[in-house]
Amino acid sequence: MSIASEKEKKEYAAYAKKHGEKKPIWKHCWHAFVAGGLICLIGQFLQVFFITYFDFTKDTAGNPTVAVLIFVSVILTGIGVYDKLAQWAGGGTAVPITGFANSMASSALEYRTEGLVLGVGSNMFKLAGSVICFGVVSAFIIAIIKVLLKIYVGIDF
Amino acid sequence: MQLKGKQTWVFDQPPMLLSGAAIGGPEEAKGALKNSFDLLYDNQWVGKESFEKAEQKLQEDAAYLAIKKAGKKPDFFIAGDLQNQIVASNYTARTLDIPFFGLFAACATTMEALSLAALMVNSRAASRVLVAASSHMNSAEKEFRYPNEYGIQKAPTCQRTVTAAGAAMVGYGGDTDVFIPSVTIGRVVDMGITDPTDLGSAMAPAVVDTICAHLRETKSKPEDYDMIVTGDLGQIGQRIALDMLKEKGNYTIEPSKFMDCGLKIYHADQDAFCGGSGAGCVASVTFGYIYNNIRSGIWQKVLVAASGALFSPLTYQQKESIAGISHAVCLQKGGNA
Numbered sequence: 001m002s003i004a005s006e007k008e009k010k011e012y013a014a015y016a017k018k019h020g021e022k023k024p025i026w027k028h029c030w031h032a033f034v035a036g037g038l039i040c041l042i043g044q045f046l047q048v049f050f051i052t053y054f055d056f057t058k059d060t061a062g063n064p065t066v067a068v069l070i071f072v073s074v075i076l077t078g079i080g081v082y083d084k085l086a087q088w089a090g091g092g093t094a095v096p097i098t099g100f101a102n103s104m105a106s107s108a109l110e111y112r113t114e115g116l117v118l119g120v121g122s123n124m125f126k127l128a129g130s131v132i133c134f135g136v137v138s139a140f141i142i143a144i145i146k147v148l149l150k151i152y153v154g155i156d157f
Numbered sequence: 158m159q160l161k162g163k164q165t166w167v168f169d170q171p172p173m174l175l176s177g178a179a180i181g182g183p184e185e186a187k188g189a190l191k192n193s194f195d196l197l198y199d200n201q202w203v204g205k206e207s208f209e210k211a212e213q214k215l216q217e218d219a220a221y222l223a224i225k226k227a228g229k230k231p232d233f234f235i236a237g238d239l240q241n242q243i244v245a246s247n248y249t250a251r252t253l254d255i256p257f258f259g260l261f262a263a264c265a266t267t268m269e270a271l272s273l274a275a276l277m278v279n280s281r282a283a284s285r286v287l288v289a290a291s292s293h294m295n296s297a298e299k300e301f302r303y304p305n306e307y308g309i310q311k312a313p314t315c316q317r318t319v320t321a322a323g324a325a326m327v328g329y330g331g332d333t334d335v336f337i338p339s340v341t342i343g344r345v346v347d348m349g350i351t352d353p354t355d356l357g358s359a360m361a362p363a364v365v366d367t368i369c370a371h372l373r374e375t376k377s378k379p380e381d382y383d384m385i386v387t388g389d390l391g392q393i394g395q396r397i398a399l400d401m402l403k404e405k406g407n408y409t410i411e412p413s414k415f416m417d418c419g420l421k422i423y424h425a426d427q428d429a430f431c432g433g434s435g436a437g438c439v440a441s442v443t444f445g446y447i448y449n450n451i452r453s454g455i456w457q458k459v460l461v462a463a464s465g466a467l468f469s470p471l472t473y474q475q476k477e478s479i480a481g482i483s484h485a486v487c488l489q490k491g492g493n494a
Contacts, residue, residue, distance in 0.1 A: 009349030009478075016350065016358035019396045021313040021431070028310065077306050086308025093308050102308045110304035113207035127307065 028090045035085070035092025043069055043096075066097055073098035077105040103127040158279045162374030164342045171338040172278040174488070175285065175331035176226035179445030180219045182294070182320030188423045193445035194321075195222055201295055201320060212238060212245040212293035212322070215437070217252050219324035220289050223444070227326035231255055231287035235274055237266035238291045239318070239436050241300060245291050255287065263465030264389045265343070266290045267323065267440040268484035272340040274327040275486075284328055291322035292435030301353070301470055314355040316391045316419060316434035317427075323440025325448070335451045339487045341371035345467060347480035353473045357394025357431055360464040363481030364390060364398050368462050369406035371485045379410045383456035386447060388439030388463030388483075389419035391431030418442035418463075439463040443488075451490050458489045 004012060043065055050061040076082040082102050086093040093099055107126045111119035125132070149155045161167050179194045186197035196218060198204075203211040216238065224230060234253055236246035237260035250257035262269045267290040274286035297318035298305050327337070346366050350359035364387055372378065379385060390398055395417045402408045418439045419432035443461055450456045462485040473479065 004346075004348045006349075012348040012362065013350070015401075016348075016355070016361075016393070016397060019400065020355065020358065020393050023312060077308075080306060083306050083308045087310055089308075090310035094310075099308060102306070106304040106306035106308070109306055110299055113209075127303070 032092035035089030070101040073101040165374035171336040174335040175326040177444035177448035178222035179441035208295040215322035216291040219322040223324035232283040235270040236289040265463040265465035268463040289324035290436040290440035292437035315430040317429040318435040319433040319438035321437035321441035323444035343367040343483040356466040357391035359479040360481035361394040361397040363483040365401040367483040389434040
């Protein structure tokens with residue numbers, strides 16, 4: 001029979017693993033740490049810049065900072081550089097807001113050939129959609145925990 | 158034609174490969190086999206407005222070139238590719254205006270098409286049959302993986318889809334002296350691999366199954382072949398296949414006589430991870446490099462076992478395992494098998 005039994009599947013999985021390439025997890029972690037940290041550092045510089053040279057406070061400087069990071073990320077995606085950086089950086093370029101911007105810009109670019117409405121419009125959130133969905137759901141749960149802690153335990157943070 | 162064993166056709170009057178054509182893209186133009194392509198484009202768009210149309214253009218170019226080189230029109234056209242509903246092939250057939258069979262066996266399509274073409278020619282159902290297959294990196298990424306510009310870190314087990322197309326004319330009465338004495342049709346083999354970034358591991362058992370069947374049923378030995386070629390197993394799949402052939406089939410193949418199209422097509426520094434893949438890879442390497450080598454007498458007898466990973470983006474999200482299939486075609490200089 002050409003479908004393997006569970007035992008054969010397990011044996012083959014071990015066999016393939018023995019022949020396979022190991023994912024360099026520690027190297028990936030280090031790259032992600034450096035790249036992600038660097039992006040956050042740039043963000044910090046931008047924030048200080050906006051507070052120092054423009055009329056922004058610590059609370060309001062976040063908006064222009066994020067706007068600049070998103071803008072740069074989208075430009076880098078458009079000129080075909082972001083995916084190459086990401087191959088080195090991994091999670092480091094995926095987790096910050098630049099990764100979110102890249103996921104939307106890359107989808108928009110990819111489906112441009114299918115037109116603006118059915119292509120770009122409906123596919124732009126193809127990857128970002130689950131981030132938004134689970135982001136909203138987890139924010140909702142965290143907010144409930146926060147409210148409950150405040151009412152019943154008296155902790156406010 | 159005779160059925161030997163369970164799955165091998167041995168042709169009493171072997172059909173001939175009357176011509177071969179290979180068309181590639183920019184990355185292939187930098188690769189190790191750049192001299193065996195007939196035409197290489199310098200960008201992925203190939204002057205078209207979408208990657209899907211670009212792939213169609215590659216296949217059309219290959220088909221027209223194979224017809225031109227053979228000097229005669231085919232009666233039938235058999236082709237396949239990796240796009241949804243094999244549209245690149247369907248639209249190529251629209252352009253060619255020749256009665257058409259569309260096939261899908263992922264990257265094994267080329268050898269499936271070649272087997273059927275040989276059968277048709279041998280049984281006199283056609284005097285000449287044109288076969289073609291293609292793949293395009295960007296259209297494949299879009300369909301099977303993520304948007305091309307999306308920043309995802311690819312696993313070291315990944316393979317790069319080759320942007321290329323290959324076509325060949327099968328018939329009698331040419332002067333190329335490259336024959337198809339036998340073919341082995343593969344079974345679908347599923348060993349339960351579910352990782353779509355590691356297709357080499359998923360396909361290797363199918364390749365081993367088909368190569369063993371071919372050697373057993375044609376009563377030949379690995380030493381009888383100047384080269385045993387696999388179609389896009391990549392580094393990992395090739396390692397597995399070599400070991401499994403020894404352990405399961407008791408066939409010892411010299412690593413120097415075991416070639417993978419996906420490993421051969423690029424240089425090691427080309428960021429192809431485990432090697433190239435795609436229906437166009439084995440098609441362009443077989444109808445370019447391998448065909449030229451047999452024609453010029455560098456190799457006398459070659460077995461090409463192309464392998465396909467049978468899955469769709471939906472099935473792996475539904476946790477279905479990735480099945481493999483492999484079809485093998487023997488190519489030989491001179492008609493006496």
